[in-house]
Amino acid sequence: MTAPLLSVADLSVELPRWGRWFPAVNGVSFTLKRGETVALAGESGCGKSLLARALIGLPPESARVSGAVAWEGRRLLGLPEKEWERLRGARIGTLFQEPGAALDPVRTVGDQIGEAIRLHARMSAAEARRRAVDRLREVSLPDPESAVDEYPHRLSGGQKQRVGLAIALAADPALLIADEPTTALDATVAAEVLELLARLRRSRGLTLLLISHDLGLVARESDRVLVLYAGRIVEEGPTAEIFRSARHPYTRGLLACRPRLDIDGGSRGRFPAIPGTVPDLFERVEEGCAFAPRCPERFTPCDRSRPPLFTDGGVGVRCFLYEGSGSGSDRDRRAS
Amino acid sequence: MNGEPALFEANGLVKVYPVRRGLFGAAAGHIRAVDGVSLAIARGETLGLVGESGSGKSTTGRLLLRLEEPTKGEMRFDGEDWTALSGRRLRKKRRDIQMVFQDPQSSLHPLLRVGDQIAEPLRVQRMAGGRALAERVAALLTEVGLSPFAADRYPSEFSGGQRQRVAIARALATRPKLLVCDEPVSALDVSVAAQILNLLADLRERTGMAGLFISHDLAVVSRVADRVAVFYCGRIVEEGRAADVAASPLHPYTVALLAAATEGSRARGLVLSGEPPSRVAPPSGCAFHPRCPIARPRCRVETPPLDAKPGGRAAACFYAGELSPRSGSSPPV
Numbered sequence: 001m002t003a004p005l006l007s008v009a010d011l012s013v014e015l016p017r018w019g020r021w022f023p024a025v026n027g028v029s030f031t032l033k034r035g036e037t038v039a040l041a042g043e044s045g046c047g048k049s050l051l052a053r054a055l056i057g058l059p060p061e062s063a064r065v066s067g068a069v070a071w072e073g074r075r076l077l078g079l080p081e082k083e084w085e086r087l088r089g090a091r092i093g094t095l096f097q098e099p100g101a102a103l104d105p106v107r108t109v110g111d112q113i114g115e116a117i118r119l120h121a122r123m124s125a126a127e128a129r130r131r132a133v134d135r136l137r138e139v140s141l142p143d144p145e146s147a148v149d150e151y152p153h154r155l156s157g158g159q160k161q162r163v164g165l166a167i168a169l170a171a172d173p174a175l176l177i178a179d180e181p182t183t184a185l186d187a188t189v190a191a192e193v194l195e196l197l198a199r200l201r202r203s204r205g206l207t208l209l210l211i212s213h214d215l216g217l218v219a220r221e222s223d224r225v226l227v228l229y230a231g232r233i234v235e236e237g238p239t240a241e242i243f244r245s246a247r248h249p250y251t252r253g254l255l256a257c258r259p260r261l262d263i264d265g266g267s268r269g270r271f272p273a274i275p276g277t278v279p280d281l282f283e284r285v286e287e288g289c290a291f292a293p294r295c296p297e298r299f300t301p302c303d304r305s306r307p308p309l310f311t312d313g314g315v316g317v318r319c320f321l322y323e324g325s326g327s328g329s330d331r332d333r334r335a336s
Numbered sequence: 337m338n339g340e341p342a343l344f345e346a347n348g349l350v351k352v353y354p355v356r357r358g359l360f361g362a363a364a365g366h367i368r369a370v371d372g373v374s375l376a377i378a379r380g381e382t383l384g385l386v387g388e389s390g391s392g393k394s395t396t397g398r399l400l401l402r403l404e405e406p407t408k409g410e411m412r413f414d415g416e417d418w419t420a421l422s423g424r425r426l427r428k429k430r431r432d433i434q435m436v437f438q439d440p441q442s443s444l445h446p447l448l449r450v451g452d453q454i455a456e457p458l459r460v461q462r463m464a465g466g467r468a469l470a471e472r473v474a475a476l477l478t479e480v481g482l483s484p485f486a487a488d489r490y491p492s493e494f495s496g497g498q499r500q501r502v503a504i505a506r507a508l509a510t511r512p513k514l515l516v517c518d519e520p521v522s523a524l525d526v527s528v529a530a531q532i533l534n535l536l537a538d539l540r541e542r543t544g545m546a547g548l549f550i551s552h553d554l555a556v557v558s559r560v561a562d563r564v565a566v567f568y569c570g571r572i573v574e575e576g577r578a579a580d581v582a583a584s585p586l587h588p589y590t591v592a593l594l595a596a597a598t599e600g601s602r603a604r605g606l607v608l609s610g611e612p613p614s615r616v617a618p619p620s621g622c623a624f625h626p627r628c629p630i631a632r633p634r635c636r637v638e639t640p641p642l643d644a645k646p647g648g649r650a651a652a653c654f655y656a657g658e659l660s661p662r663s664g665s666s667p668p669v
Contacts, residue, residue: 043525142610158611186388187552188589188608188627191596195607213526216597257530259555261582261597270537271559273530277495 003073004031005175005207006055011067013047013054015281021064022281025051026231028067032175037201037208039218039239042228043254043278048211051228052179055209056092057084090120093168097180099160102167103152109136109163110148116170135166140196158189162196169200179211194221215258219243227251230279230290237315247317250274250291289319297321341415342376343546344400344514349373349409351395355616367615369395370406371570374642377514382540382547384561384578386554386593390615391567397518397550401435402426414513431461431510438519440499444491450502451477451487457509476505480535497528504535511543518550533560554590555597558582566590569613569623572642576649586651588628588659606659622653630659 011028014021025047032038040048054065057079069076071087079087088094096102104112113135114128123131129148136144139162152160161181168176178197182190198221201208212218218225218239225242227235227250235248246252253274276294284290292302301307301320310322351370370392377383385393398404400411402418411418414432421429434457437443444453451473458464464472474484480501491499500520507515517536521529537560540547551557557564558578566574566587574587585591588606595605610627613619619626625635634654642652651657 043527156611186612187554187596188388188592189611191592191607192609192611215526254526257527259533259553259559261555261558261594270534271530273534274527275531277497277528278525 002034003070005034005072006032006209007068007070007073008055009068009070011051011054011069012065013050013059014064014066015060016062016064017282022284024063024231024281025054028226028228028231028233030226030233030236032207032209034174034207035201035205036224037210037222039222039225040209040211040228041213041215041218041225043213045230045278045281046228047231048228049179052094052177052209052211056088056094056177057081086120089116089173090171091173091175093171093173093176095161095164095168095176095178095181097183099157099164099184100152100155102164103160105152108149108151109155113148113163113166113170116167120171132166132170135170136163138169138200139163139166141166156189157185158193161185161193165193165196165200169204169206172204173206175207175209177209177211180213181210182217183212183214197221215254216260227254230284231281232290232318233309233316234291234318235315236309241313241315247312247315247322248291248319249295249297249321253294253296340378342412343379343381343414344375344377344418344548345412346376346396346400347374347410349396349399349411350407351392351399351404352407365616368570368618369615370399373409373570373572375565375572375575377546377548379513380540380544380546381563382549382561384557384564385548385550385567386552386557386564387567388552388612390612392570393550393567394518396567397435397516397548400548401433401516402430428461431457431463432513433516434507434510434512434514435516435518436500436503436507436520438522440491440496440503441523443503444499446491448490449487450489450491450494453491454487454502454506454509457506461510463510472509476509477502479508479539480505481531495528496524497531500524500532501535504532504539508539508543512545514546514548515539516548516550519552520549521556522551522553529556536560553597554582554593566593569615569618571623571652572650573624573652574650575642576645576647580647580649584657584660586645586649586656587624587653588630588655589624591659592627624653630655 013025110132113132222239225239256272288303307318309316312322312325355365387393565572608627622635625631640652
């Protein structure tokens with residue numbers, strides 16, 4: 001029995017406005033087991049990036065965070081900043097959407113990887129440089145011996161993302177949080193970076209929390225998926241099962257409205273679109289299911305109370321259609 | 337195309353930009369952003385341009401709109417020499433070719449009412465005024481799925497998808513014969529993007545207008561276009577009916593694009609190595625050869641022309657069709 005690498009229980013991140021608190025992330029619970037890749041999927045404004053920032057102890061200043069986050073069974077929320085710093089980088093690496101956002105433009109690539117390595121392990125500058133070259137080789141940057149002395153602006157987007165990955169992995173973290181790691185890249189370059197991530201996952205036994213709006217990428221790269229809508233997990237389960245047969249009307253709608261080459265092979269026609277738009281944080285419905293206003297299957301209970309997480313064939317789904325199909329989680333069942 | 341003249345035709349378009357060193361420095365080289373592109377769009381047809389950033393697809397779109405002048409090449413639009421038109425005649429003809437851009441946030445004026453912005457092209461073109469103008473604006477808003485009352489509101493009061501509807505209404509105002517859309521859904525969420533693509537399909541059916549649809553996303557292009565042209569490094573490397581190109585790509589680059597867009601199983605298709613080349617100093621021969629899994633010595637020296645293939649298709653590759661989407665698999669690492 002080993003404790004999960006990361007466990008999150010009832011995590012909420014609230015933002016203030018008009019003298020009130022609005023939950024951008026609302027009672028999210030999940031665990032990450034060692035070596036697995038979990039995808040956090042959702043459209044813009046669903047709270048996925050805010051959730052990631054809360055996980056690494058860097059929520060926006062104005063935010064109020066509650067709930068419990070534990071690393072290998074040790075409680076993280078409320079940890080002093082000093083200890084957070086040790087954990088970030090050493091145990092949790094992060095990779096963001098914008099290639100080079102994490103890179104300092106006036107220092108060489110080798111300097112920056114070396115610094116990340118020496119932050120968490122004592123060694124000479126020469127040794128750090130040697131390891132930086134190794135890291136660059138690991139992320140398949142062409143010509144690592146000379147790339148180590150380059151400045152970031154000399155690199156292409158894909159190369160910067162590789163260097164970002166080298167920095168994120170510098171101190172051999174157990175968990176990598178990648179927030180839209182390929183969204184800013186061209187399709188064929190993104191495919192190269194994803195293949196690299198998959199290889200590193202295998203070779204290092206890395207645990208990956210992959211945040212993405214791109215369901216195609218999620219289907220291909222993850223073991224489990226958490227679908228977020230308006231700050232809540234609306235569906236969670238094994239990726240293969242959810243893509244085979246999604247339960248929540250939102251997940252089904254999202255899957256149906258994507259143009260896919262492998263299914264319709266370029267056939268023309270209408271997409272089954274989801275009507276309406278993702279609700280703004282400050283305009284969400286207070287009662288009932290947040291998806292109800294857009295839902296084609298809306299029925300009486302949806303407007304009355306918030307659906308708890310029901311289970312259906314190993315999949316958790318926050319929708320009244322599945323009431324009685326398995327066992328609803330009691331913790332969640334408050335309204336009626 | 338059945339002998340009927342195309343609505344739009346471009347021949348040998350070239351656009352060269354100087355590259356300067358420093359802010360006011362002398363030209364240090366040049367980029368051939370568009371390097372010999374020819375295309376035709378029939379009446380009522382939608383042509384898709386697909387390619388990655390810097391491939392020249394958007395510059396081609398801007399040349400077609402005459403937002404920029406080509407360095408070389410000819411264009412004919414609706415029976416006229418489009419490159420030669422100028423002054424009043426050009427302004428008048430512009431009503432027949434309209435555009436929708438990626439970011440409605442920046443293409444709409446934040447301080448003007450939506451109704452006034454939709455009316456603008458009609459006023460400029462002196463196509464309507466007074467009561468008729470207001471009625472036309474209301475009809476356009478209804479046509480794109482918005483309430484006629486939206487005319488009195490400002491862009492900031494709308495969501496991204498609704499703003500894109502406003503931009504489409506404005507583009508439709510003059511009843512254009514050709515609508516150019518440059519990444520019209522790239523800034524939108526998937527669920528909203530689907531609505532906009534459906535709207536464009538409906539409009540096309542209702543109005544019979546032709547379209548040029550530019551996108552980095554092959555899956556999206558295949559869904560809305562009759563034919564697609566795949567861009568790489570300023571050139572068209574493959575062209576054909578959208579369904580054919582998606583089902584059996586001929587150019588190795590299209591095979592890789594397709595593999596990147598296909599999910600199915602977790603098995604990866606063809607994954608390239610390396611990145612799109614520098615546009616200032618492009619590779620010799622075929623620009624794709626440094627990344628191409630089937631490149632041979634000839635590809636380093638000669639530039640393959642866009643040759644016609646059976647079934648109304650074309651590909652710029654000496655070994656077109658050799659790499660199939662199924663056979664492509666990345667080497668073990």
